[in-house]
Amino acid sequence: MSKNQAVDAGAGARPISIWSAGGTVPIVAIGASAGGLDSIIEFLAAVPQNSGMAFVVIQHLDPQRKCVLPELLQRATAMPVYQISDNMAIEPDCVYVIPPNMSLAFANGLLSLGPLSSLRGPRYPIDAFFRALATERRQLAAGIIFSGMGSDGTAGLRAIREAGGVTLAQPPESAKFDPMPRSAIDAGVVDITALPGDMPERLGNVWSVSPYVQQARVRGRPHALQELLELLQAHTGNNFSDYKMNTVMRRIDRRMKLQQSQSMEQYVLFLRENPTEIDLLFKELLIGVTSFFRDPKMWEHLKSVTLPAMVAANPDGCAFKAWVPACSTGEEAYSLAIVFDEVMESINPRGKYSLQIFATDLDPDAIDRARQGVFSRNIEESVSAERLCHYFIDDGVGFRIRKDLRNSIIFAQQNVISDPPFTKLDILSCRNLLIYFTHKLQEHLIPLFHYALKRDGFLLLGSADTPGNFTELFASVPGSGRVYQRLDAAVHRVSHYFPTKVVSANVPLSNEARTVSMTGNLQSQVEHLLLKKHSPAAVLLSKEGDILYIHGRTGTFLEPAAGKANWNIHAMARDGLRYHLAELLEQANVSGKQEALRGLMLKDSENRSLLVDVTAEKLPDSDAVEGMMLLTFHAIPAPAGKRHRGGSPNPHQVELEQQLAQARMEIHSVRDEMQTSREELKSANEELQSTNEELQSTNEELTTSKEEMQSLNEELYTVNAELQSKVDDLSMANSDMKNLLNSTDIAVIYLDNSLHIRRFTTQATQIYKLIPGDVNRPLGDIVTDLIYPELEDDAREVLRTLAFCEKQIATKDGRWFMVRVRPYRTLANVIDGLVATFVNITELKSLEARLEGPGGHNGETQ
Numbered sequence: 001m002s003k004n005q006a007v008d009a010g011a012g013a014r015p016i017s018i019w020s021a022g023g024t025v026p027i028v029a030i031g032a033s034a035g036g037l038d039s040i041i042e043f044l045a046a047v048p049q050n051s052g053m054a055f056v057v058i059q060h061l062d063p064q065r066k067c068v069l070p071e072l073l074q075r076a077t078a079m080p081v082y083q084i085s086d087n088m089a090i091e092p093d094c095v096y097v098i099p100p101n102m103s104l105a106f107a108n109g110l111l112s113l114g115p116l117s118s119l120r121g122p123r124y125p126i127d128a129f130f131r132a133l134a135t136e137r138r139q140l141a142a143g144i145i146f147s148g149m150g151s152d153g154t155a156g157l158r159a160i161r162e163a164g165g166v167t168l169a170q171p172p173e174s175a176k177f178d179p180m181p182r183s184a185i186d187a188g189v190v191d192i193t194a195l196p197g198d199m200p201e202r203l204g205n206v207w208s209v210s211p212y213v214q215q216a217r218v219r220g221r222p223h224a225l226q227e228l229l230e231l232l233q234a235h236t237g238n239n240f241s242d243y244k245m246n247t248v249m250r251r252i253d254r255r256m257k258l259q260q261s262q263s264m265e266q267y268v269l270f271l272r273e274n275p276t277e278i279d280l281l282f283k284e285l286l287i288g289v290t291s292f293f294r295d296p297k298m299w300e301h302l303k304s305v306t307l308p309a310m311v312a313a314n315p316d317g318c319a320f321k322a323w324v325p326a327c328s329t330g331e332e333a334y335s336l337a338i339v340f341d342e343v344m345e346s347i348n349p350r351g352k353y354s355l356q357i358f359a360t361d362l363d364p365d366a367i368d369r370a371r372q373g374v375f376s377r378n379i380e381e382s383v384s385a386e387r388l389c390h391y392f393i394d395d396g397v398g399f400r401i402r403k404d405l406r407n408s409i410i411f412a413q414q415n416v417i418s419d420p421p422f423t424k425l426d427i428l429s430c431r432n433l434l435i436y437f438t439h440k441l442q443e444h445l446i447p448l449f450h451y452a453l454k455r456d457g458f459l460l461l462g463s464a465d466t467p468g469n470f471t472e473l474f475a476s477v478p479g480s481g482r483v484y485q486r487l488d489a490a491v492h493r494v495s496h497y498f499p500t501k502v503v504s505a506n507v508p509l510s511n512e513a514r515t516v517s518m519t520g521n522l523q524s525q526v527e528h529l530l531l532k533k534h535s536p537a538a539v540l541l542s543k544e545g546d547i548l549y550i551h552g553r554t555g556t557f558l559e560p561a562a563g564k565a566n567w568n569i570h571a572m573a574r575d576g577l578r579y580h581l582a583e584l585l586e587q588a589n590v591s592g593k594q595e596a597l598r599g600l601m602l603k604d605s606e607n608r609s610l611l612v613d614v615t616a617e618k619l620p621d622s623d624a625v626e627g628m629m630l631l632t633f634h635a636i637p638a639p640a641g642k643r644h645r646g647g648s649p650n651p652h653q654v655e656l657e658q659q660l661a662q663a664r665m666e667i668h669s670v671r672d673e674m675q676t677s678r679e680e681l682k683s684a685n686e687e688l689q690s691t692n693e694e695l696q697s698t699n700e701e702l703t704t705s706k707e708e709m710q711s712l713n714e715e716l717y718t719v720n721a722e723l724q725s726k727v728d729d730l731s732m733a734n735s736d737m738k739n740l741l742n743s744t745d746i747a748v749i750y751l752d753n754s755l756h757i758r759r760f761t762t763q764a765t766q767i768y769k770l771i772p773g774d775v776n777r778p779l780g781d782i783v784t785d786l787i788y789p790e791l792e793d794d795a796r797e798v799l800r801t802l803a804f805c806e807k808q809i810a811t812k813d814g815r816w817f818m819v820r821v822r823p824y825r826t827l828a829n830v831i832d833g834l835v836a837t838f839v840n841i842t843e844l845k846s847l848e849a850r851l852e853g854p855g856g857h858n859g860e861t862q
Contacts, residue, residue: 024137024140025052025053025054025090025091025092025140026052026053026054026137026140026141026142026207027053027054027055027056027090027106027133027137027140027141027142028053028054028055028056028142028143028144028203029056029058029126029129029130029133029141029142029143029144029156029160030043030055030056030057030058030144030146031058031059031126031129031130031143031144031145031146031148031152031153031156031180032057032058032059032060032145032146032147032148032180033059033060033147033148033149033150033152033177033180034060034147034148034149034176034177035147035148035175035176035177036059036146036147036148036175036176037059037069037072038147038176039146039147039170039174039175039196040057040059040073040146040196041072041073041076042195042196042197043144043146043196043197043199043200044073044076044077044079044095045076045077045197046196046197046198046199046200046201047077047079047200048200048204049078049093050093051092051093051200051204052092052093053092053093053203053207054090054091054092054093054094054095054096055079055094055095055096056084056090056095056096056098056104056106056111056129056133057069057073057095057096057097057098058098058104058125058126058129059097059098060125060148060152061098061099061100061101067083067097067099067100069083069097070082070083070097073095073097077095079093079094079095080094080095081094081095081096081097082094082095082096082097083096083097083099084096084097084098084099084104084111084113085113086111086112086113087110087111087112088110088111089109089110089111090109090110090111096111098113098125098129099113101115101116102114102115102116102125103115103116103125103128103129104125104128104129104132105128105129105132106129106132106133106136107132107136108136109136124152124153124155124156124377124378125152126145126152126153126156127152127153127154127155127156127378128156129156130143130153130155130156130157130159130160131155131156131159133156133160133165134156134159134160134162134163134165135159135163137163137165138163138164138165139163139164139165139254140165140207141160141163141165141166142160142165142166142167142168142203143156143157143160143165143166143167143168144167144168144169144199145157145168145169145170145180145181145184145190146169146170146175146180146181146196147170147175147176147177147178147180147181148175148177148179148180148181149177149179149180150179150180150183150377151179151180151183151184151376151377151378151397151398152180153180153183153184154180154183154184154187154189154376154378155376155378157169157184157187157189157190158187158189161189161191162289164250164253164254166191166192166203166206166207166257166258167184167189167190167191167192168190168191168192168193168194168199168202168203169181169184169185169190169192169193170193170194170195170196170199171193171194171195172185174195174196183376187376188283188365191258192206192258205260206257206258206260207257224263224264224265224268225252225264227268228252228264228267228268228271229241231268231271231272231278232278232281232282232285235275235278235279235282236278236279236282238282238362238415238417238418239417239418240285242417242437242438242440242441243285243436243437243438247436248285251281251284251285252264252267252281252284254284255267255277255280255281255284259277283363283365286361286362286363286366289328289432290327290328290329290330290331290332291331291379291382292331292334292335292379292382292383293335293382293383294332294335294382294431294432294462295431295462295463295481295482297480297481298460298480298481298482298483299335299339301477301479301480301481301483302336302339302460302480302483303339303342303343305477305479305480306458306477306480306483307339307340307343308343308347310426310458311343311347311349311353313456314351314353315349315351316351317349317351317352317353318351318353319353319354319356320340320353320354320355320356320426320427321355321356321357321358321422321424321425321426321427322336322355322356322357322358322425322426322427322428322429323357323358323359323360323421323422323425323427323428323429323452324336324357324358324359324360324429324430325360325361325414325416325428325430325433326360326361326362326416326430326433327359327360327361327366327367327370327411328361328363328366328370329366329369329370330359330369330370330371330373330409330411331375331379332359332429332431333357333359333370333409333411333429334373334401334405334409336355336357336427336429337355337357337405337408337409338387338391338405340355341391341405354408355408356408356410357408357409357410358409358410358412358422359409359410359411359412360411360412360413360414360416361411361413361414362413362414362415362416363413364413367411367412367413370411371411373400373401373405373406374395374398374399374400374401375392375398375399375400375401376398376399377397377398377399379399391405416430416433416445417441417445421448421449421451421452422452423451423452424452424454425452425453425454425457426453426454426457426458427457427458427460428449428452428453428457428458428459428460429460430445430449430459430460430461430462430465431460431461431462431465431482432462432463432464432465433462433465434446434461434462434465435462435464435465439468442468443468443469443470446467446468446470446473446474447470447473450470450473450474450486453486454486455486455488456485456486457485457486458477458483458484458485458486459474459483459484459485459486460482460483460484461482461484462482463481463482465482466482467484472487473486473487474486474487475487535551535552536552536632536633536634537551537552537553537554537556537557537632537633537634538550538551538552538554538630538631538632538633539551539554539558539569539630539631540625540628540629540630540631541569541585541628541629541630541631542627542628543627543628544568545568545569545570545585546567546568546569547567547568547569547572548628554633556574556602556610556633556635557573557574557577557602557612557633557635558572558573558574559572559574560572569581569585569631570582574602574603576600576601576602576603576612576658577600577602577612577614579662579665579666580597580600580614580662581614581616581631583665584596584597584614584616585616585629585631587616588616588617588618588629589618589629592618593617593618594615594616594617595615595616595617596613596614596615596616597613597614597615598613598614599611599612599613600612600613600614600658601658602635608637609637610635610636610637611635611636611637612633612634612635613633613634613635614631614632614633614634615631615632616629616630616631617629617630617632741761742761742762742763745763745840746761746763746837746838746839747760747761747763747764747766747767747817747837747838748760748761748763748764748835748836748837748838749761749764749768749779749835749836749838750824750833750834750835750836751779751795751824751833751834751835751836752832752833753799753831753832753833754778755778755779755780755792755795755796755834756776756777756778756779757770757774757775757776757777757778757779757782758775758776758833759775763838764838767784767785767786767811767817767838768782768783768784768785769782769783769784770782779791779792779795780792785811785812785813785815786809786810786811786817786819787809787810787811787812788807788809788819791819791821791836794807794821795821795834795836798821798822798823798834799823799831799834802823802831804820804821804822804823805819805820805821806818806819806820806821807819808841808845814842815840815842816840816841816842816844816845817838817839817840817841817842818838818839818841819836819837819838820836820837820839821834821835821836822834822835822837823835
């Protein structure tokens with residue numbers, strides 16, 4: 001049956017689905033290597049009829065042997081299985097198998113072949129096809145990784161996942177060789193981990209509702225979406241309301257499909273009951289797309305023009321600083337470190353230069369992976385062989401960045417939206433991040449980047465990013481792609497947005513107490529006047545010291561700090577109070593009682609000396625004021641400068657003594673902190689020494705294991721060579737045996753103990769109607785020309801007595817055969833079936849008949 005016939009035969013029974021209605025077939029790409037055949041067969045056997053999906057199998061195949069994979073898979077499924085030819089169209093409910101030693105691409109609904117050597121970098125055909133499938137089918141793409149060695153498929157699954165498709169892998173413990181599925185799972189690019197036989201049902205559940213219908217449901221529920229974002233912010237501390245909603249919707253929709261949620265309300269309820277899903281959604285919203293040396297034109301300009309110009313502008317040496325926000329797994333930061341090192345090697349300046357890189361990201365798992373500096377072999381596609389040799393260490397599995405480059409980068413978790421930025425930077429690389437933010441947030445971040453950079457510093461943006469309307473803040477560097485240089489700008493254009501994580505409390509607009517309406521009774525008016533005139537100035541503080549409420553006039557004791565607005569008590573307290581307040585608040589927090597400091601000397605706005613009493617009290621725990629502190633101030637004018645009879649000192653002397661006591665207290669505090677730090681450093685040093693010893697021990701064990709593995713590998717090579725030799729001998733023996741049997745022109749049939757056919761010679765087909773497919777069938781089921789109904793009984797008697805049987809049997813067409821049935825003895829002298837031989841004696845019978853005729857009898861009588 002041809003391909004078109006196979007497709008047409010099933011078309012009438014296939015139900016019309018929402019996928020076929022749009023003319024687009026969901027495609028499931030299956031990647032496997034060593035040991036993956038059994039998993040593929042188990043998966044295809046579980047695929048239901050008329051699923052509407054197409055399946056593409058990419059397996060690492062031996063180029064020296066004929067591919068029999070389509071025949072093997074055809075036995076497991078009723079769907080037609082085809083070996084892919086160039087420019088083949090994909091049809092639903094079909095299986096397509098890649099030929100050996102070929103790469104596979106997919107575009108415009110057609111599969112196209114190319115030599116495997118055409119792939120750039122490592123020859124990873126699974127990754128190459130997965131990427132093409134992600135680009136072509138996006139949400140209608142699924143990638144599956146089964147058993148195999150290496151890491152092929154991990155990068156491809158990441159591409160499918162980022163495009164909105166579904167990714168699956170079998171549990172490593174269920175695979176014959178677990179490196180491929182384990183690599184994908186460890187990289188965090190697998191949505192569903194399931195046994196191969198369970199995957200078709202899971203895929204069907206995910207694709208049971210159209211993603212476009214699902215998105216329409218999401219957009220129709222703004223209240224549910226707002227509730228989801230609030231739940232996400234409460235759990236992770238990050239607000240996604242400033243991200244572009246189209247991107248957020250696609251990511252939420254993808255998680256809804258994976259959890260089979262039919263509505264936004266249902267998914268929000270699922271989130272409340274499963275906090276783990278909130279973490280998965282949080283990771284889904286963090287778009288970790290990165291690679292080494294993205295946009296080569298920009299990196300080449302940075303290497304040849306920008307960085308040499310920075311070095312030339314500082315001839316005596318300089319310690320440059322760079323910041324890479326949203327660094328993901330660190331490829332961008334390491335690329336910058338490599339390019340800077342290449343510039344230093346090419347220029348070889350006399351001064352001392354260094355580049356300290358701060359790389360930050362919101363995803364803690366991505367930061368942990370970036371800190372390790374270990375990458376898969378897929379980076380060979382984007383990193384040249386020279387750079388791999390010079391800046392990476394090949395550990396056999398992947399590549400590890402050179403230690404000195406790793407030490408030049410500090411990785412930290414940070415939210416560029418809400419956390420303060422790094423400042424006094426020479427380079428700020430924010431590539432392909434702004435495209436995910438709303439225009440309003442972009443207008444906040446671009447001036448913020450201007451504030452963070454030094455004069456004439458450089459801003460690196462992605463291919464889809466621009467400074468927008470802030471052309472007076474940054475100037476594009478000609479011929480650089482997306483490199484911009486910082487310009488001096490007017491004050492009103494500089495950033496007024498400074499992200500901080502201050503408690504979002506309602507700060508009062510005035511320090512005055514609220515005015516009470518005069519329409520109340522006389523008692524309330526009197527109480528209000530007494531409260532206003534005779535109650536001390538006070539502030540209500542949070543646990544972190546942030547001012548939540550102000551009562552009375554506090555201008556004498558507090559003043560706004562210079563720079564961005566900061567409502568923290570330690571930043572706003574005047575000089576005479578700042579250091580005392582920290583100790584006072586700590587004492588009140590520990591004791592839980594009211595603590596006081598009296599007689600502190602303070603200068604007011606008119607430079608008059610005041611004596612201030614400060615009290616701090618921890619408020620009783622309740623839902624409203626739990627953990628809060630109440631700080632009150634009471635001030636009186638200091639005595640006159642002259643000494644009285646009692647010998648009271650003048651205020652200036654008192655102030656100096658207080659400052660001296662304060663300085664001593666600070667020194668004592670600093671000494672205590674230094675002693676504590678020394679003890680902590682000593683403890684940390686001991687732990688590091690212990691860890692170093694453990695690492696050395698582990699390294700020795702790994703070296704020993706490596707030597708053992710090498711020895712085992714050599715033994716395996718030897719065994720393999722011996723096995724290959726035996727296979728060659730066996731092939732030669734089989735060839736000799738076949739030629740021997742054919743040369744004798746004797747029909748032979750080999751039977752097992754159940755009288756099932758094990759093998760037969762070509763001459764046997766002249767007696768029995770045998771074809772190659774009759775192997776393992778009972779001999780009695782085969783049509784024969786022999787008039788010998790007792791053959792099976794005689795054969796069983798030979799098995800019982802081990803005595804051979806020999807008879808002359810005629811055929812229906814007049815031929816005669818000498819039929820001999822003998823036991824089949826193995827080299828170990830074990831009876832393992834029968835051997836039936838059929839010798840043609842037709843001529844002998846003819847001669848015998850002529851000799852026994854009338855003429856022959858008369859002659860004998862005479």
